[in-house]
Amino acid sequence: MDTNAVRTHGIGELLALARERAVPVVGGIPDAALAAPTPCAEYDVRALVDHLFQVIVQFQRLAAKEASDFGETAGVVAEDPGWRERFAREADRLVAAWSAPGAEEGTTGGMDMPARLVGSMALLDLTVHVWDLARATGQDFPGADEAVVAELAGAVDQLAPTARKMGVFGEPVPEGAGASAFERLLARTGRDPHWE
Secondary structure, X not given: OOHHHHHOOOHHHHHHXXXXXXXXXXXXXXXXXXXXXXXXXXXXXXXXXXHHHHHHHHHHHHHOXXXXXXXXXXXXXXXXOOHHHHHHHHHHHHHHHHHOOOOOOOEEOOOOEEHHHHHHHHHHHHHHHHHHHHHHOOOOOOOOOHHHHHHHHHHXXXXXXXXXXXXXXXOOOOOXXXXXXXXXXXXXXXXXXXXX
């Protein structure tokens, strides 16, 4: 991996690329699909959308070096009939938070992790969980931008051992011949890139 190429993109810029793909997918989720299973086995569509809300709000706080709370997930989908539009607004705030001067510098979070790696965790969720939602609801997802995949490949390298111990990533699955870089990334997080 060409680290220099990756570092030409700030996390805020990469999140903006992911946001462009995420908002239409979340906006296209029909109410009838909210109970459907997803490739992220512990979540149905509703629970995964609620989890994604938690992620994009808490990672806004982490960008500002504030305390975060990943405890109980709020039931945004059940509580707010405008949750699709709210998702778009919160995703905009996430991009803005990680685009702010100093967001990528130093450490952040309860584990004092490098801020850029923490930002990459938000990018990973905004990319991979949106793929989960697209697959679960029969929507097209063209993959992620090359720069996003490059950033995430490095982040997964760093995060995978701990993430697997904590049950955040599953064991890697076979990628299949001719897999794209994005499909290889999905497989490394324990997802079947051909899940249906």
